[in-house]
Amino acid sequence: MTPGDTVEVPDAAAMRAFGQSFADRLRRGDVVLLHGDLGAGKTTLAQGIAEGLGVRDPVQSPTFSIIAEHDGVDSGGGSIRLFHLDLYRLIDPLELEGLGYEQYLDPGDAISIIEWPERAGDWLPDRFWLLKITHAPSDGRRINLSRHGGAATGR
Numbered sequence: 477m478t479p480g481d482t483v484e485v486p487d488a489a490a491m492r493a494f495g496q497s498f499a500d501r502l503r504r505g506d507v508v509l510l511h512g513d514l515g516a517g518k519t520t521l522a523q524g525i526a527e528g529l530g531v532r533d534p535v536q537s538p539t540f541s542i543i544a545e546h547d548g549v550d551s552g553g554g555s556i557r558l559f560h561l562d563l564y565r566l567i568d569p570l571e572l573e574g575l576g577y578e579q580y581l582d583p584g585d586a587i588s589i590i591e592w593p594e595r596a597g598d599w600l601p602d603r604f605w606l607l608k609i610t611h612a613p614s615d616g617r618r619i620n621l622s623r624h625g626g627a628a629t630g631r
C-alpha cells in the first residue's frame with residue numbers, strides 16, 4: 477500500500493495484521509496520527525503497529541493516562557521506544573503543555589502513535605503519517621493512508 481491508498485480491513489485481526497506490516501515502514505522519529513470515531517479501531521491498529529515494532533507488553537487504550545510508553549525491538553535487534561497517546565479526554569489543547577507534548581511530536585529516536593490528534597487543535601507535528609479509519613458498508617473498516625510534510629530522516 478502506498479500513500480493515498482485506501483485499504484479494506486474486514487475485521488480486528490486484519491486490523492492488527494495491517495498495523496504489523498505498516499510498522500515495517502516506520503523509521504525513528506516518525507509520528508503516526510490515527511483518525512477515526514470512537515470504536516473505529518484506532519487502538520486495535522496501534523496494537524498491531526506495536527506488535528510489528530516488537531513491543532511485548534500489552535498496548536491498551538491509554539485513555540486515562542493519555543500517554544503510555546513501551547519498548548520494542550528494531551530490525552537490528554536494538555531497542556526502540558514507542559509512545560502511544562490517546563487525546564480523547566483532553567478538554568483543552570493547552571493541557572498538552574503540561575504533558576511535554578512537544579517531545580511526542582518530534583520523538584527523536586522513538587516513534588509516536590497518537591489517537592484523537594484532532595483534540596490537539598492546530599498542534600501538529602511537522603511531518604506525519606495519517607491513517608484515517610472509517611466504517612465500511614460491511615462490519616469492517618477502511619483505512620486511508622497518507623503522508624504529510626516530507627520524508628523521515630531515519631535517525
Ligand SMILES: Nc1ncnc2c1ncn2[C@@H]1O[C@H](COP(=O)(O)OP(=O)(O)O)[C@@H](O)[C@H]1O
Nearest residue numbers: 485486487488491515516517518519520616617
Ligand atoms: N477492521 C475492523 N473491522 C471490524 N471491527 C474492528 C476492526 N478493527 C477493530 N475492530 C473492533 O472495533 C472495536 C473498537 O476498536 P478500538 O480499537 O477499541 O477502537 P478505537 O480505539 O478507535 O475506539 C473493537 O471491538 C475491535 O475489535
Ligand SMILES: [Mg+2]
Nearest residue numbers: 518519537591
Ligand atoms: Mg482507542
